[in-house]
Amino acid sequence: xxxxxxxxxxxxxxxxxxxxxxxxxxxxxxxxxxxxxxxxxxxxxxxxxxxxxxxxxxxxxxxxxxxxxxxxxxxxxxxxxxxxxxxxxxxxxxxxxxxxxxxxxxxxxxxxxxxxxxxxxxxxxxxxxxxxxxxxxxxxxxxxxxxxxxxxxxxxxxxxxxxxxxxxxxxxxxxxxxxxxxxxxxxxxxxxxxxxxxxxxxxxxxxxxxxxxxxxxxxxxxxxxxxxxxxxxxxxxxxxxxxxxxxxxxxxxxxxxxxxxxxxxxxxxxxxxxxxxxxxxxxxxxxxxxxxxxxxxxxxxxxxxxxxxxxxxxxxxxxxxxxxxxxxxxxxxxxxxxxxxxxxxxxxxxxxxxxxxxxxxxxxxxxxxxxxxxxxxxxxxxxxxxxxxxxxxxxxxxxxxxxxxxxxxxxxxxxxxxxxxxxxxxxxxxxxxxxxxxxxxxxxxxxxxxx
Amino acid sequence: xxxxxxxxxxxxxxxxxxxxxxxxxxxxxxxxxxxxxxxxxxxxxxxxxxxxxxxxxxxxxxxxxxxxxxxxxxxxxxxxxxxxxxxxxxxxxxxxxxxxxxxxxxxxxxxxxxxxxxxxxxxxxxxxxxxxxxxxxxxxxxxxxxxxxxxxxxxxxxxxxxxxxxxxxxxxxxxxxxxxxxxxxxxxxxxxxxxxxxxxxxxxxxxxxxxxxxxxxxxxxxxxxxxxxxxxxxxxxxxxxxxxxxxxxxxxxxxxxxxxxxxxxxxxxxxxxxxxxxxxxxxxxxxxxxxxxxxxxxxxxxxxxxxxxxxxxxxxxxxxxxxxxxxxxxxxxxxxxxxxxxxxxxxxxxxxxxxxxxxxxxxxxxxxxxxxxxxxxxxxxxxxxxxxxxxxxxxxxxxxxxxxxxxxxxxxxxxxxxxxxxxxxxxxxxxxxxxxxxxxxxxxxxxxxxx
Numbered sequence: 001x002x003x004x005x006x007x008x009x010x011x012x013x014x015x016x017x018x019x020x021x022x023x024x025x026x027x028x029x030x031x032x033x034x035x036x037x038x039x040x041x042x043x044x045x046x047x048x049x050x051x052x053x054x055x056x057x058x059x060x061x062x063x064x065x066x067x068x069x070x071x072x073x074x075x076x077x078x079x080x081x082x083x084x085x086x087x088x089x090x091x092x093x094x095x096x097x098x099x100x101x102x103x104x105x106x107x108x109x110x111x112x113x114x115x116x117x118x119x120x121x122x123x124x125x126x127x128x129x130x131x132x133x134x135x136x137x138x139x140x141x142x143x144x145x146x147x148x149x150x151x152x153x154x155x156x157x158x159x160x161x162x163x164x165x166x167x168x169x170x171x172x173x174x175x176x177x178x179x180x181x182x183x184x185x186x187x188x189x190x191x192x193x194x195x196x197x198x199x200x201x202x203x204x205x206x207x208x209x210x211x212x213x214x215x216x217x218x219x220x221x222x223x224x225x226x227x228x229x230x231x232x233x234x235x236x237x238x239x240x241x242x243x244x245x246x247x248x249x250x251x252x253x254x255x256x257x258x259x260x261x262x263x264x265x266x267x268x269x270x271x272x273x274x275x276x277x278x279x280x281x282x283x284x285x286x287x288x289x290x291x292x293x294x295x296x297x298x299x300x301x302x303x304x305x306x307x308x309x310x311x312x313x314x315x316x317x318x319x320x321x322x323x324x325x326x327x328x329x330x331x332x333x334x335x336x337x338x339x340x341x342x343x344x345x346x347x348x349x350x351x352x353x354x355x356x357x358x359x360x361x362x363x364x365x366x367x368x369x370x371x372x373x374x375x376x377x378x379x380x381x382x383x384x385x386x387x388x389x390x391x392x393x394x395x396x397x398x399x400x401x402x403x404x405x406x407x408x409x410x411x412x413x414x415x416x417x418x419x420x421x422x423x424x425x426x427x428x429x430x431x432x433x434x435x436x437x438x439x440x441x442x443x444x445x446x447x448x449x450x451x
Numbered sequence: 452x453x454x455x456x457x458x459x460x461x462x463x464x465x466x467x468x469x470x471x472x473x474x475x476x477x478x479x480x481x482x483x484x485x486x487x488x489x490x491x492x493x494x495x496x497x498x499x500x501x502x503x504x505x506x507x508x509x510x511x512x513x514x515x516x517x518x519x520x521x522x523x524x525x526x527x528x529x530x531x532x533x534x535x536x537x538x539x540x541x542x543x544x545x546x547x548x549x550x551x552x553x554x555x556x557x558x559x560x561x562x563x564x565x566x567x568x569x570x571x572x573x574x575x576x577x578x579x580x581x582x583x584x585x586x587x588x589x590x591x592x593x594x595x596x597x598x599x600x601x602x603x604x605x606x607x608x609x610x611x612x613x614x615x616x617x618x619x620x621x622x623x624x625x626x627x628x629x630x631x632x633x634x635x636x637x638x639x640x641x642x643x644x645x646x647x648x649x650x651x652x653x654x655x656x657x658x659x660x661x662x663x664x665x666x667x668x669x670x671x672x673x674x675x676x677x678x679x680x681x682x683x684x685x686x687x688x689x690x691x692x693x694x695x696x697x698x699x700x701x702x703x704x705x706x707x708x709x710x711x712x713x714x715x716x717x718x719x720x721x722x723x724x725x726x727x728x729x730x731x732x733x734x735x736x737x738x739x740x741x742x743x744x745x746x747x748x749x750x751x752x753x754x755x756x757x758x759x760x761x762x763x764x765x766x767x768x769x770x771x772x773x774x775x776x777x778x779x780x781x782x783x784x785x786x787x788x789x790x791x792x793x794x795x796x797x798x799x800x801x802x803x804x805x806x807x808x809x810x811x812x813x814x815x816x817x818x819x820x821x822x823x824x825x826x827x828x829x830x831x832x833x834x835x836x837x838x839x840x841x842x843x844x845x846x847x848x849x850x851x852x853x854x855x856x857x858x859x860x861x862x863x864x865x866x867x868x869x870x871x872x873x874x875x876x877x878x879x880x881x882x883x884x885x886x887x888x889x890x891x892x893x894x895x896x897x898x899x900x901x902x
Contacts, residue, residue: 318746318750357728
């Protein structure tokens with residue numbers, strides 16, 4: 001927590017304890033809504049309720065509410081009367097309101113929608129039809145667009161009269177049927193003679209997306225072309241909305257968190273549950289149970305080799321290192337491929353090259369680690385054959401693990417399963433199994449030398 | 452690869468094969484520089500060289516070069532004459548040129564700097580003094596700022612005359628000594644009477660950063676306050692440069708990739724090496740060798756318990772599942788804490804709550820997994836005591852693992868080591884060790900019942 005927020009938090013807590021509401025009120029007026037929202041993370045339920053009610057200006061309250069994280073706002077909304085919620089939501093951009101309503105318990109969401117003014121709830125219900133993770137789900141519908149048949153002067157006047165249109169930097173130009181025909185920058189508008197018709201100055205090369213485009217793809221386009229906003233159109237190229245770069249930043253952060261969580265077998269969904277342990281445990285358990293099954297299978301294989309093991313008990317000392325390293329190397333390769341798919345750096349065209357690169361890297365690292373662990377085996381158990389078996393098993397297991405780390409995510413992506421969620425347990429389990437098979441297989445083969 | 456790029460790639464390849472340079476030339480003129488840059492990923496060295504030389508317009512060439520990934524541009528620059536490189540770099544925003552020069556082999560970088568025009572290389576060398584991952588390292592110095600003592604009309608005129616100033620949406624206003632005094636939006640400028648002095652309309656609440664602010668912090672500020680650009684100032688509040696949101700998007704993507712790579716024991720640096728296996732292996736090996744050591748220690752502990760194991764060989768069947776699950780659960784908790792630190796969602800104020808949450812989650816999941824694996828043990832080996840030992844060892848090991856997953860990253864962050872890089876090997880190794888100790892400890896305790 002940075003100092004500014006720390007100080008603000010202490011002051012707010014002190015004022016709440018003292019019941020110094022007018023002072024709090026003044027303080028809140030001078031504080032950025034994003035900073036007010038930040039405070040809610042650290043406040044208890046009662047403090048949250050008091051503070052939220054003290055935000056007098058409904059527009060500020062709306063901004064605060066839309067900036068609070070979902071896990072915190074879910075708690076907060078339970079504390080506030082329905083009427084206040086409805087009032088605040090009606091003062092919010094529709095897309096933010098949709099976002100909050102979609103994260104409410106279903107009952108409350110229905111009640112809230114019922115109590116809203118008809119035009120507002122209509123808009124919101126329409127937006128709710130789009131999938132949450134598509135362009136339609138994150139676009140803002142309050143757009144400022146200009147008809148192609150007006151002049152630059154008229155456009156500037158329209159702009160001066162427009163209110164509440166957040167962040168106008170691209171001016172989208174449409175024809176009389178609301179089809180998107182092109183884009184203008186505010187600066188271009190200032191540069192042309194005031195009498196020129198927009199149709200003659202508009203740039204027709206505008207990058208747009210469909211409402212059902214995946215939000216990750218939207219983020220990639222914005223990042224690739226360095227644009228500040230992207231218009232959303234329907235199947236007939238009619239302008240539906242706009243996605244601004246600040247929403248894209250949220251998407252990128254969220255997608256990165258999602259990928260990171262998924263690869264560890266957790267789900268970003270748990271952020272919505274705050275500190276509710278049972279719900280969180282339920283989200284993480286399926287992945288763990290798959291791994292548990294894998295672990296039991298590995299154990300079964302070891303059980304299978306018990307005769308070899310009973311004969312040469314020293315073999316046991318390298319089981320953890322063989323399975324562990326296979327898992328690590330496979331995890332590295334899988335991480336690089338999964339992230340590569342997510343950022344677009346790797347695709348099926350370059351996969352072959354990536355495969356052979358990881359194979360070579362796995363082999364090199366396997367040779368190094370095999371030498372080290374083989375050396376340790378010789379020094380520890382005074383048995384050069386054991387060193388040979390352990391070392392070469394390690395080299396082979398690591399090389400196989402690296403290739404598995406490329407193939408598994410690629411396979412899951414090809415059959416349409418999210419590689420981030422499927423690869424890690426699969427890679428880990430299969431590498432445990434192949435590691436044990438290679439290790440004990442070689443040991444059984446050389447058993448006569450190992451005594 | 453999307454269809455558009457795929458088609459473009461095929462056409463370009465065909466034209467290169469045929470030597471149809473005029474056609475290629477025309478095609479390139481109609482293609483967005485970001486798309487041209489995208490192609491380079493799939494071309495071989497010869498094709499890259501041909502294509503780059505065919506981009507006639509030097510500004511386009513500069514844009515293409517700054518959009519190409521570092522791993523690819525490093526190869527490309529080796530193919531091109533130094534004069535061309537210098538010429539293109541001089542037509543690039545300084546910050547992009549710095550970025551490219553910093554990723555060149557040192558020799559080439561020096562040669563290039565020497566051949567540049569003095570004023571250009573001076574600017575670049577000055578920028579190169581800032582750390583790559585700070586605000587200074589990513590800022591653009593070609594800023595458009597206005598003096599506070601001019602009028603709105605003069606400001607609009609200055610804007611109309613300004614060239615090549617990419618993306619003006621905030622107008623930064625300075626005093627006569629170049630101190631940053633405030634900010635104006637282009638729209639605000641259009642709304643006020645033309646004779647008003649900027650000093651009277653400027654908004655003094657401007658969020659700025661110092662040149663040495665970490666780029667991750669810059670990204671967090673931009674995301675938090677939903678701003679499109681952030682000015683960079685020196686210690687005396689003098690305006691040095693500006694960071695625009697498109698650079699911030701690159702930073703966020705890069706930092707996310709970095710964190711993901713680090714947690715798997717890889718380094719983002721390897722992206723610079725393309726397919727060079729030896730260099731990549733060298734980057735990944737240290738982490739693996741630490742884990743290798745951990746694996747050997749775990750093996751040593753198992754060796755220690757060989758008497759217990761010899762007596763009850765069935766114990767061996769659950770070694771992989773005990774160590775594996777500890778690693779998984781610890782990995783989940785560590786991932787959540789590391790990512791929480793990175794996004795600012797978790798800090799030392801909320802760490803206590805997070806710790807107890809993970810403890811509860813670990814216990815719940817440990818009980819479920821303990822029951823399952825205990826049941827398997829009873830059914831498999833027909834020994835209820837074995838089931839009890841395995842099941843309760845699993846429960847304890849998983850609970851301990853979860854708390855370790857919180858404590859390790861927090862500890863590393865506290866002592867100033869990047870938790871992303873340090874946590875995973877530490878958590879994994881320590882959980883392997885505690886898992887084995889708990890398992891065999893309990894087995895030794897109940898050894899008389901296990902026969």
